[in-house]
Amino acid sequence: MNIDKINFRSNLFLAPLAGYTDGAFRRIATEHGAGCCVTEMVSAEGLARGNDKTADLLERFEGEKELIMQLFGPDVDPFTRCLDSILKYNPTMIDINCGCPVPKVVKTGAGSAMMRNPEKIGQIVSFLTKNSDVPVSVKFRLGWDLASENYLEFAHVCVDNGAKLLTLHARTRSQGYSGKADWSKLKRLKEEFSNTDVKIFGSGDVFTAEDAIRMLDETHCDGVMFARGAIGNPFIFSQTLSLLEGKEYSRPTTAEIVRTILTHYDYMAEIFDEKTAGHEMRKHVCAYVKGIPGSSRVKAEIVKSVTRDEYLKALESLK
Numbered sequence: 001m002n003i004d005k006i007n008f009r010s011n012l013f014l015a016p017l018a019g020y021t022d023g024a025f026r027r028i029a030t031e032h033g034a035g036c037c038v039t040e041m042v043s044a045e046g047l048a049r050g051n052d053k054t055a056d057l058l059e060r061f062e063g064e065k066e067l068i069m070q071l072f073g074p075d076v077d078p079f080t081r082c083l084d085s086i087l088k089y090n091p092t093m094i095d096i097n098c099g100c101p102v103p104k105v106v107k108t109g110a111g112s113a114m115m116r117n118p119e120k121i122g123q124i125v126s127f128l129t130k131n132s133d134v135p136v137s138v139k140f141r142l143g144w145d146l147a148s149e150n151y152l153e154f155a156h157v158c159v160d161n162g163a164k165l166l167t168l169h170a171r172t173r174s175q176g177y178s179g180k181a182d183w184s185k186l187k188r189l190k191e192e193f194s195n196t197d198v199k200i201f202g203s204g205d206v207f208t209a210e211d212a213i214r215m216l217d218e219t220h221c222d223g224v225m226f227a228r229g230a231i232g233n234p235f236i237f238s239q240t241l242s243l244l245e246g247k248e249y250s251r252p253t254t255a256e257i258v259r260t261i262l263t264h265y266d267y268m269a270e271i272f273d274e275k276t277a278g279h280e281m282r283k284h285v286c287a288y289v290k291g292i293p294g295s296s297r298v299k300a301e302i303v304k305s306v307t308r309d310e311y312l313k314a315l316e317s318l319k
């Protein structure tokens, strides 16, 4: 699948997930078939100010080819000041976050608050496309709330200013992550741009491989962003690829899940020190073992686990 001049190995992407989509998780997702991954949202202001922690979020794992880097900011100003810094990381695409509903972010005018000021996203996309060769994408919601749904108008502003990829999380800001994502709006968005080469990706309520196929079939969108459905379940990528090829897939065995957790731990340990890796893995492991007999004992054990051996021991109660 191509976006602009970039060739991606599949149209199944790992969505940006703050606190999750670090290099270790992206590597696991890529090994299971993700066509590309998106970093978690990175503050354009933090990057412009040379904050090291912010910049660390843009580091690739060894061998990571394509990487979409997501920025957030309230207006064009921090984007003008951070462009040189982000270009040093050689992003495959730069994505602008216009969907984050978190009060700390929206009160600055960034994230989903950007949907209340479409002219601002126009200025940001226009600045980035005029000042670099990196294709720009925008991830947004249906609108601020149901009464002010403006995703079509917003999408046109993005495209008119040069955006090549639009990802719609088909909920409003006021819905947060509750209620159902309205895929009929995703279908409508795809129809709106069907005669253009702008790619439309869908996000929202993709929890199984079957959901992804249904989203592609029902909305005709160009690709899917897997978010919560991929946490603790990177197998969702290979499963969806199997279904796309008309093949059945088998669910991972407990042994395979344990192997994947340990590999994930090893990748974490390559990026972070042992203590951080141990802490960061906890939320992933809780998601990996959900629903497996013995998982409550594992969850009780891993809150005390840090080292790989401690994790291995905690996971033994699954067998």
Ligand SMILES: Cc1cc2nc3c(=O)[nH]c(=O)nc-3n(C[C@H](O)[C@H](O)[C@H](O)COP(=O)(O)O)c2cc1C
Binding pocket: 015, 016, 017, 018, 019, 039, 040, 041, 070, 097, 098, 099, 100, 139, 169, 177, 181, 203, 204, 205, 206, 207, 226, 227, 228, 229
């Ligand atoms: C823990 C968490 C962190 C998220 N972080 C980001 C983020 O950094 N940038 C972004 O654009 N969306 C973020 N999202 C939204 C997801 O990318 C996705 O659009 C949303 O979860 C809907 O998809 P789903 O219903 O399949 O999970 C986040 C969602 C969750 C649950």
